[in-house]
Amino acid sequence: MSATPPSAAPADPRRLPVADTTEVRRTVARLFRRHRGSLGGIAVLHTLAALAGLTGPFLLGRFIDEATTGTTLDRVNTLAVVLVCAVVTQAVVTRYAQRLSMVFGERVFAELREEFLTTATRLPLSTVEKAGTGDLVARTTNDVNKLAHAVRFGVPRVLVCVVTLSLTLVASFVADPLVAVAMLVGVPVIVLTLRWYLRRATPGYLRVSAAFATVNGTITETVEGARTTEALWLGTRLRRRLRGDLAETFDAESHTLRLRQRLIPGIDTAVAVAPIAVVLWGAWLVSQDLTTVGTVATLAMYAHQMGGPVFDLVFWLDELQVAVVALARVVGVGLVAPDRQATGAVPTAEDVRADAVRYAYTPGRDVLHGIDLDLRPGERLAVVGPSGAGKSTLGRMLAGIHPPTGGTVTVGGVPLVDLPLEDLRGHVALVTQEHHVFVGTLAENLRLADTTADDDALWGALGAVDARGWAAALPDGLATEVGSGGHPLTPAQAQQVALARLVLLDPHTLVLDEATSLLDPRAARHLEQSLNAVLSGRTVVAIAHRLHTAHDADRVAVVDGGRITEIGPHDELVAAGGDYARLWHSWQAD
Numbered sequence: 001m002s003a004t005p006p007s008a009a010p011a012d013p014r015r016l017p018v019a020d021t022t023e024v025r026r027t028v029a030r031l032f033r034r035h036r037g038s039l040g041g042i043a044v045l046h047t048l049a050a051l052a053g054l055t056g057p058f059l060l061g062r063f064i065d066e067a068t069t070g071t072t073l074d075r076v077n078t079l080a081v082v083l084v085c086a087v088v089t090q091a092v093v094t095r096y097a098q099r100l101s102m103v104f105g106e107r108v109f110a111e112l113r114e115e116f117l118t119t120a121t122r123l124p125l126s127t128v129e130k131a132g133t134g135d136l137v138a139r140t141t142n143d144v145n146k147l148a149h150a151v152r153f154g155v156p157r158v159l160v161c162v163v164t165l166s167l168t169l170v171a172s173f174v175a176d177p178l179v180a181v182a183m184l185v186g187v188p189v190i191v192l193t194l195r196w197y198l199r200r201a202t203p204g205y206l207r208v209s210a211a212f213a214t215v216n217g218t219i220t221e222t223v224e225g226a227r228t229t230e231a232l233w234l235g236t237r238l239r240r241r242l243r244g245d246l247a248e249t250f251d252a253e254s255h256t257l258r259l260r261q262r263l264i265p266g267i268d269t270a271v272a273v274a275p276i277a278v279v280l281w282g283a284w285l286v287s288q289d290l291t292t293v294g295t296v297a298t299l300a301m302y303a304h305q306m307g308g309p310v311f312d313l314v315f316w317l318d319e320l321q322v323a324v325v326a327l328a329r330v331v332g333v334g335l336v337a338p339d340r341q342a343t344g345a346v347p348t349a350e351d352v353r354a355d356a357v358r359y360a361y362t363p364g365r366d367v368l369h370g371i372d373l374d375l376r377p378g379e380r381l382a383v384v385g386p387s388g389a390g391k392s393t394l395g396r397m398l399a400g401i402h403p404p405t406g407g408t409v410t411v412g413g414v415p416l417v418d419l420p421l422e423d424l425r426g427h428v429a430l431v432t433q434e435h436h437v438f439v440g441t442l443a444e445n446l447r448l449a450d451t452t453a454d455d456d457a458l459w460g461a462l463g464a465v466d467a468r469g470w471a472a473a474l475p476d477g478l479a480t481e482v483g484s485g486g487h488p489l490t491p492a493q494a495q496q497v498a499l500a501r502l503v504l505l506d507p508h509t510l511v512l513d514e515a516t517s518l519l520d521p522r523a524a525r526h527l528e529q530s531l532n533a534v535l536s537g538r539t540v541v542a543i544a545h546r547l548h549t550a551h552d553a554d555r556v557a558v559v560d561g562g563r564i565t566e567i568g569p570h571d572e573l574v575a576a577g578g579d580y581a582r583l584w585h586s587w588q589a590d
Contacts, residue, residue, distance in 0.1 A: 016127070016135050018206070019331035024324060027331050031108055038104040042159060045097035050164045052090035054171050057305065059083045061175075061298030101156030109151040113144060116330050124339035125401055137220065138213035139333060143326035150323030154316045161309040161316070168309075172302050176295045182281035183303045186270030190310075193266035194317075197259055201318070204256045205325040211249040218245050260318060267314045275303040339403050340417035347412025347419075347427065350377045350508045352539065357397055358406035366405065367393050369562045375509065375539050382553035383543045384583060390562040391543045392432075392513050398541055399430035399511040411509070429505050432513040435491075435498040439483035442471060442497070446478075449501035461503040467496040509539040547587045556580060 019027070032039060059079050120140065128136060172180035222229060222238050229235055282296030354373040360366045367390050375381060375398075383391050396402055397409050400416030408415050411427045419427070438445055446458050453461075458478055462468045470493060474480040480487050489497070502510065542549050550556045551570050558566040558573070558580045566573055566580050573580040 016139065016329075017332040017335045019328040019335060023331055023335070024328050027327065031111070034111075035104060035108060038100065038107070039159070042097060042100050042104060042156060043163060045093055045100060046160045046163050047167065049090050049093040049097055050160075050167045052086045052093065053164070053305070054167060054302070055086035055090075056083060057298045057301035058171070058175070059086075060301065061292075061294035064292075064294035064297050097160075098156075101160075102152065105152035105156060108155075109148050112147065112151065112330070116140075116144065116333065119334045123333065123336055127336050127339070135213045135217065136333075138209070138216045139329050142212050142216075143209065143329045146322050146326040147330060150316075150320055150326075154319050154323060157312060158316050158320065161313040164309045165306060165313070168302050168306050172299050175298055175302075176291050179278060179282050179285060179291050179296060179299045182277040183274050183299065183306070185277040186273045189266060189270040189273075193263060193270070197263045198321075200259055201256070201321040202325060204252070204259060205322050206328075208249070208252040208256060209325055209329055211245070211252045215242075215245045215249055218242050263314065263318065267310065271307045271310050274306065275300050278303045340419075340421075342420040342423075343414075343418040345414040345418050347414045349412040350427070350539070351375065352398060352409070352411050352428065352509050354394075354398065354407065354409045356407035357394075357404045357409060359393055359397060359402065360405045367562050368397065368404075370407065371397075371562075371564055373398075373557065373564065373567075375541065376554075377508075377539055378537055379555060380535075380540045380542065380553040382550035382556045383541060383559055384547065384550050384556060384580065385559035389559045391559050393562075394559060395430065395432075395511045395513045395541060395543045398509075399428050400424050401430060425505060425507060427507055428509040428511065429502055429507040430511045430513060431498055431502050435494045437483045437489055437494045437497060439486065440481065441476075441479050442474065442482050443478040445482060445497055446500055446504060449504040450506075453504050457504065458500075461500040462496075464503045465496045465499040467493065467500060507538075509541070510535065511541045511543070513543045547584055550580075550584075558583075 059082060062079060116139075120136065123136075169180070169183070172183055218238075218241060222242070229238060278300045279296065282291060282299065285291040286293055286296060352375040354371055357368055357371045357373075358366050359368040371394060383394065385391050397404055400409065400419070403417040410416065411419075416424060416428065438448070443455070443458055446461060447453055450457070455478060459468060459471075462471045471477065474487060482489055542553065544550060553570065555568060556566075556570055556573055557564050558578075560579060566576070566578050568576075570584075574584055575581075
C-alpha cells in the first residue's frame with residue numbers, strides 16, 4: 001500500500017486508538033514479508049503480460065517504417081504472426097496473473113480479519129465501555145469492508161500499474177530517448193496535484209471514519225433504548241442529535257468528494273497532454289531527420305497506453321487512502337493496553353476478599369469508597385440498596401471485570417487482576433441482566449462456557465435453570481438454530497441460557513447481578529429455588545432488587561453512596577431498625 005499512512009493523533013479516551021504511521025508501515029511490511037513469494041509471482045506474471053502488451057505498438061512502428069522504405073509480403077506475414085502470438089500470450093499470462101492476485105488478496109484479507117477478530121474479542125471490557133460500541137462496530141464493519149476491497153483488488157492492481165508504467169517508460173527510452181522525453185511533459189502536473197491531494201486526503205478520510213463511527217453509535221444506542229426513549233419523550237432530542245451526526249458525515253464526505261473533483265481533472269489533463277506532445281515533438285524531429293515516423297507512432301501509442309494504468313493508479317491511490325485509514329483504525333484496536341497482567345501466582349484457597357476497594361469511572365470521582373468485604377466460602381451474600389448506590393460496580397469488582405482504582409480484590413490471596421482471564425473465570429464468574437444469544441444452535445450457545453460438554457451435560461444445565469421444558473419443545477431440540485434469523489427466544493429464555501452457561505462454567509464463586517430480573521416474580525422465585533441445588537457449596541453474591549433473595553441469604557450487605565452501610569443476617573438487620581429494615585418493611589407493604 002503506497003498511500004500515506006495517518007500521522008499520530010492525540011489519544012482520546014472516549015475512542016479506541018488509531019495506529020500511527022510507524023505502526024501501519026510495520027503491519028504492511030510484515031504482511032508483505034509473509035507473502036513475498038506470492039507477490040513475487042504476481043510481479044513476474046504481470047511483467048510478462050506487460051512485455052507482451054508492448055509488442056503491439058513496437059510492431060506497428062516497424063510496419064510503418066518498413067512500409068515507408070519498402071518490404072515484402074513474407075515480412076508482413078511474419079510480423080503479423082508475431083503480433084498475434086504476443087496478443088495470445090498477453091491474454092493467457094494476464095488470466096493467470098489475475099487469478100494469483102485474487103488468491104493473494106483473499107489470503108491476506110483472511111489473515112487480517114482473523115487477527116482483528118482475535119484482538120477485538122480480547123479487548124478489556126473497561127475500554128469497550130468507555131469507547132462505546134459504535135466505534136468498535138464501525139471498525140468491525142465499515143473499516144474491515146474498506147480494507148477487504150483494497151486488499152483483494154487494490155494492492156494487486158497497483159502492482160500491475162507500477163510494473164506496466166515502468167516497463168512502458170523503459171521501452172520508450174530504449175526505442176528513442178529523444179522522442180520519449182515528450183512523454184514526461186505532464187509529470188510536473190501529476191506531482192503537484194498528488195502532493196496537494198495527499199496532504200489533505202488522510203485527515204479527510206479520518207474525519208469520515210470518525211463521523212460514521214459516531215452515527216453508528218447514536219443509531220445503535222437509540223435502537224437499544226427505544227422503549228426508554230419513548231417512555232421519557234426523548235425522541236425529539238435524539239432525532240436532533242442524529243441529524244447533527246448525519247450533517248457532520250455529509251460534510252466530511254463532501255470534503256473528500258471535492259478533493260477527488262480536483263485530483264481527477266488534474267491527472268486527466270496531464271495524461272491527455274502526453275500523446276499530443278509526443279506527436280508534435282516527434283513530427284518536428286522527423287522533419288529534422290532525427291527519428292522515424294514508425295518510432296513516433298510507437299511512442300505515441302505507448303503514451304496513449306500509459307493513460308489506462310495512470311488512471312487506475314490514481315483511482316486506487318484514492319481507494320488506498322481510504323484503506324490505509326481503515327487499516328490504521330483496525331490495527332489501532334490491537335494497541336489497546338491490557339487492564340491486567342498475569343503474574344503466574346496460584347490461589348491457595350477459594351476465599352474472595354475486598355480490601356479498601358475504590359473505583360472511579362471518571363478520574364477523581366469515585367463511585368466506590370474504600371469497601372472492605374470478606375466472602376466466606378460457601379455463603380450466600382445478598383447486596384441490596386437504592387439505584388445508583390454502586391451495587392453493580394461492586395459486583396464487577398468482585399468478579400474481576402475491571403481492576404479497582406484503589407485497593408485490591410483477591411481470591412486465595414492472589415489479586416483477581418493477576419490471573420489470566422481463563423483461570424479467573426474458573427474461580428469467579430458474573431451473570432448480569434444483560435444477555436446475548438449468538439447465531440448458532442442452542443448447543444453451541446451453551447458450549448461457549450464448556451467446549452467439552454456433551455449433550456447430557458447441556459440438558460443437565462438447562463434443567464438446573466428450569467429451562468429443560470421449553471428447550472425440549474424446540475423444533476430440533478439442542479440443534480435448533482437460535483439468535484438472529486433463527487428460532488426466537490424470549491428475554492426470559494435468553495437469560496436462562498446465560499444462567500445455564502454459568503452452570504457449565506462451574507466456578508466456585510458466582511456474582512449474580514439481578515440475573516433473574518427479566519422473569520416475573522413467581523418464575524424468578526421458582527428459578528432461584530431450582531438453582532439452590534446447583535449453587536450448593538458455592539459462594540454466591542446476589543445483587544438483587546427483590547428482597548426475598550435477601551431474606552434467603554446468609555448475610556445481607558446494604559450499599560448506599562458507594563459504601564457498605566450495613567452487613568449481617570436478615571433477621572439481625574431487620575431488628576436493628578436501620579436502612580435495611582426500612583427497605584424490608586417498604587417492600588413488604590408493597
